[in-house]
Amino acid sequence: MTxxxxxxxxxxxxxxxSARVWNYWLGGKDHYPADQxxxxxxxxxxxxxxxxxxxxxxxxxxxxxxxxxxxxxxFIDLGAGLPTSNNTHExxxxxxxxxxxxxxxxxxxxxxxxxxxxTSTPEGATNYVQADMRDTDAVxxxxxxxxxxxxxxxxxxxxxxxxxxxWSEARGLVSxxxxxxxxxxxxxxxxxxxxxxxxxxxxxxxxxxxAIPYMFRxxxxxxxxxxxxxxVEPGFTSWPRWRPDANxxxxxxxxxxxxxxxxx
Amino acid sequence: MARERSGRTVAHLVLATRLKTLREAxxxxxxxxxxxxxxxxxxxxxxxxxxxxxxxxxxxxxxTAYGAGTAEIEAFLGELAAANLPGWWxxxxxxxxxxxxxxxxxxxxxxxxxxxxxxxVPALLRTPSYARAxxxxxRPDLSPADKDRRTELLMERQKRLRQQNxxxxxxxxxxxxxxxxxxxxxxxxxxxALRTALARPDVTLQIHPLGGRCHPMTGMPTVSLxxxxxxxxxxxxxxxxxxxxxxxxxxxxxAVSAYHLLMDHTCVIAPHPNExxxxxx
Numbered sequence: 392m393t394x395x396x397x398x399x400x401x402x403x404x405x406x407x408x409s410a411r412v413w414n415y416w417l418g419g420k421d422h423y424p425a426d427q428x429x430x431x432x433x434x435x436x437x438x439x440x441x442x443x444x445x446x447x448x449x450x451x452x453x454x455x456x457x458x459x460x461x462x463x464x465x466f467i468d469l470g471a472g473l474p475t476s477n478n479t480h481e482x483x484x485x486x487x488x489x490x491x492x493x494x495x496x497x498x499x500x501x502x503x504x505x506x507x508x509x510t511s512t513p514e515g516a517t518n519y520v521q522a523d524m525r526d527t528d529a530v531x532x533x534x535x536x537x538x539x540x541x542x543x544x545x546x547x548x549x550x551x552x553x554x555x556x557x558w559s560e561a562r563g564l565v566s567x568x569x570x571x572x573x574x575x576x577x578x579x580x581x582x583x584x585x586x587x588x589x590x591x592x593x594x595x596x597x598x599x600x601x602a603i604p605y606m607f608r609x610x611x612x613x614x615x616x617x618x619x620x621x622x623v624e625p626g627f628t629s630w631p632r633w634r635p636d637a638n639x640x641x642x643x644x645x646x647x648x649x650x651x652x653x654x655x
Numbered sequence: 656m657a658r659e660r661s662g663r664t665v666a667h668l669v670l671a672t673r674l675k676t677l678r679e680a681x682x683x684x685x686x687x688x689x690x691x692x693x694x695x696x697x698x699x700x701x702x703x704x705x706x707x708x709x710x711x712x713x714x715x716x717x718x719t720a721y722g723a724g725t726a727e728i729e730a731f732l733g734e735l736a737a738a739n740l741p742g743w744w745x746x747x748x749x750x751x752x753x754x755x756x757x758x759x760x761x762x763x764x765x766x767x768x769x770x771x772x773x774x775x776v777p778a779l780l781r782t783p784s785y786a787r788a789x790x791x792x793x794r795p796d797l798s799p800a801d802k803d804r805r806t807e808l809l810m811e812r813q814k815r816l817r818q819q820n821x822x823x824x825x826x827x828x829x830x831x832x833x834x835x836x837x838x839x840x841x842x843x844x845x846x847x848a849l850r851t852a853l854a855r856p857d858v859t860l861q862i863h864p865l866g867g868r869c870h871p872m873t874g875m876p877t878v879s880l881x882x883x884x885x886x887x888x889x890x891x892x893x894x895x896x897x898x899x900x901x902x903x904x905x906x907x908x909x910a911v912s913a914y915h916l917l918m919d920h921t922c923v924i925a926p927h928p929n930e931x932x933x934x935x936x
Contacts, residue, residue: 402923404916420882420890423916499923506928507824507859508767 402500407602409554410472410501416444421473421504429602437593439586443646447581449639450630450649451549452477454579457634457651458545459486463577465544466492467534469524469568470551473501474508479547480517481509488512493534494519524551525560527567543575550581550647552616553605565616574655578620581630581649582613590646610648620652665764665883666738670731671705672887674717678703681721691720709735743815747808750801752900754893761881761891763815767822769880769918771872774834776845777825780852780860783810785845788837793899817857826861826872826918826925829934833865850935853928861925862934870924871917878914890915 407429411422415430422430434440455466464487468479471494480492494505494517502519511517520533531540538544546568555561569578585591585607598604614627625632627650631639678688678699685703689696692713701707702717714735718728744751744759751759762768770777775789786809790802797805816823836842852858863870872878876896883890889906892914896902905911926934 402920404920418886421915422912424912427912500919503919503922503928508822510822510856 402498404500407597407600408498409603409605410496410498412602413444414473414475416441417448417475419473419475429597429600432600433593433597436596437590439590439646440593442640443583443586446630447550447583447647448475448477450581450633450647451479451547452482453634453636453639454649454651455479455482455545455547456486458577458579459483459490461577463543463545464490465538465542466490466547467530467538467544468492468494468547468549469530470548470554471496471501471505471519474504478509480511480515484512484515488514491516491518491537493517493537495522495524495530495533497521497523525555525564527564527571530568531571540571541573543577544572545577545579546572548578548580549649550583552580553583553607554603556604556606558608558612562615562618566619569620569654572654576654578617578652578654579649580616580652581647582610582616583607583647584610584613584645586645613648614650617650617652620654622650622652626650664738664740664742665760665885665888666734667709668705668760669885669887670709670714670735670738671703673731674714675703676887677718677721677723683721688717688720692716708739711735744808744811747804747811750797750804750808752902754902754904758881758891758893758904761883761888762812762821763819764883764885764888765816765819765821765881766884767824767882768816769882770823770825770827771875771878771918771921772825772827772831773872773874773876774828774830775836776831776849777823777827777877778809779813779816779823780825780849780858781809782841782845782848784841785836785848786810788841792836796899820857822857822859824859824922826863826922829862829864829867832862832934846935850932853931853935859928860931861922861928862931863921863925864934867926868924870921872921875917878918880911880914880918 404423405425407426411426412430415422415426416434459482466479466483480490483490483492496502496519499521502521505519509517516537518537520530522529522533524530548565552561583605585594591607594605594607610627617627625634627648629645630647630649633649685696685699688699692699702709702713711732714732715728718731742759742763748756768779770779776785778786781789783806787802787806790797790805794802832846849860853860876894879893881891889908890911891904891906892911894903
C-alpha cells in the first residue's frame with residue numbers, strides 16, 4: 392500500500408469564498424451554494440456590488456493592456472482568483488503573444504482551474520504557484536521558475552489586499568515584493584473602498600458571516616501602498632477614471648481605486 | 656411539422672431560452688402566451704425548454720405577443736433558420752443513445768468538459784481500438800456494424816472537440832491502467848495515446864492511484880460536467896452507470912452545483928496533473 396503522494400490540503404466549501412462570490416457576481420458558473428447565498432445576501436441589500444465587481448475586473452483588463460503596450464512581457468498576478476473572461480494572460484497575450492504570466496493563489500481549487508483552463512499562446516507562458524501572498528519569498532521563488540527576474544515584471548495586485556486585516560502587514564508585503572523587482576518593473580494595484588455607509592454595513596455583515604473578511608480602505612490610506620514608486624497618469628484614482636475606454640461605464644467614483652506605478 | 660429528430664442544437668437552446676426571457680420581460684405568464692398562440696400552456700413550456708422544434712409561425716406569433724418590433728422578429732427568425740439545421744452528428748443518430756442526442760448540442764459548443772471515470776480510460780481519450788474493444792464487451796446488445804459506427808462517432812467527437820479547442824479535464828482511477836481491455840496491443844497503444852494527450856494544452860489528466868485516499872467520487876460511476884460559455888445555457892451534468900446506453904442528464908442548478916463541488920474536491924485530493932506522466936511511463 393503506497394501512501395498518498397502529498398498531504399491532503401483541507402478546503403472548506405461550506406463558507407463563502409471571495410473568489411467564488413466574485414465569480415457569481417460576474418456572471419460566472421464556478422461557485423457553490425454557500426457563495427451564491429452570500430452573494431445574494433450582499434447584492435439584495437447592496438445591488439451596486441455587481442457593477443462594482445465588473446468595474447474592478449475592467450480595471451484589471453485596461454491596466455494589463457496598458458502594461459503590455461508599454462512593453463512589459465512578464466506578469467505576476469497575486470491572488471488570481473477563478474478563471475473568468477479577460478484573464479491577465481489573455482489580455483497581455485492579445486497585445487503581445489510572448490507575454491509570460493504567473494498566477495499566485497493559495498486556494499488549490501483555484502489553482503487547478505487555472506492549470507486546466509488557462510492555456511498560454513505557444514510563444515508565451517502561463518504558470519501558477521500555490522502560495523500565501525504573505526509569503527513573499529515563496530511568491531518570488533515560484534515566479535522565478537517561469538520569469539526572468541532580472542527583466543521588468545508587472546506585479547498585479549487586484550483588489551486582494553483587503554483580505555489582509557493588518558495594514559502594516561499589507562504595506563510590508565507590497566514593499567518587500569517591490570524592492571526585489573528589477574528597475575523598470577511596474578506595480579498595478581487596486582483596492583476596494585466603502586462607497587457609502589450602507590456599503591460598509593453590508594460588508595461588515597458579510598465579514599461576520601464566516602467568509603474570509605475583506606477590509607475596505609480609504610483611498611488616502613490605500614495610496615500608501617505605492618510608496619517608493621512613481622504613479623503613471625492619471626495616478627491613483629477610482630476604477631472607471633483610470634484610462635477609460637469605449638467599454639468603460641462611469642458608475643461610481645467611490646467603490647474602488649487603483650493605479651499603475653513604475654518601479655525604478 | 657417537427658423536423659427529423661437529431662437533437663437540439665445549441666443555437667436552438669439559446670433561442671428557446673431567449674423566448675422565455677422575452678415573455679417574462681413582457682410580464683406574461685405561460686398561460687397568456689399560450690392564449691396568444693392559440694395553443695395549450697404545455698406547448699409554450701415545451702417550446703421554452705427546447706423540447707420541441709421551433710416553428711417559424713409559432714415563434715412569430717409569440718414574439719408579436721411579447722411586443723417585439725419587426726426588426727427584432729426578423730433577426731430572430733434569421734437565427735431560427737440556422738438553429739433548425741440538423742447537427743453534424745445527424746448521420747450517426749441511429750447508433751446514439753437518446754441522452755446523447757440531447758447532449759451533442761451542448762458538447763458541440765462546450766468550452767470545457769470535466770470527467771470522472773472510475774474504471775476505464777475516459778471515452779474522450781480512448782483510441783479507436785480501445786473504444787471498440789470496450790463496446791464489444793459492454794454492449795452485447797449491439798451488432799458489430801453498430802459498434803463500428805459508434806467508434807466512428809466517438810472519433811469524430813474527439814476530432815471536433817479538438818478543433819473547437821474544448822478543454823478536457825479528466826480524472827480517472829489508475830484502475831483503468833490495470834483493467835485489461837482488448838489485447839496487449841490495444842493497451843500499449845492506449846497508454847501511448849494517454850502519454851501523447853498529456854502534452855496537449857487542451858487536456859488535463861489526473862490519475863487517482865490504487866491505494867490512494869478516499870475522495871468524494873469514490874464508488875461513483877462515470878460523471879461528466881459540460882460547460883458552455885453562453886449565459887443562456889447552464890452547465891450540464893451527465894451521470895452514467897445504470898444500464899449501458901442510459902444516463903441521467905441534468906442542468907438543474909442544484910445537481911450541477913453539487914457535482915461541481917464533488918468534482919473540485921476530488922481534483923484537489925487526486926495527484927496533480929503534472930504527476931500523470933510518472934504513472935504512465
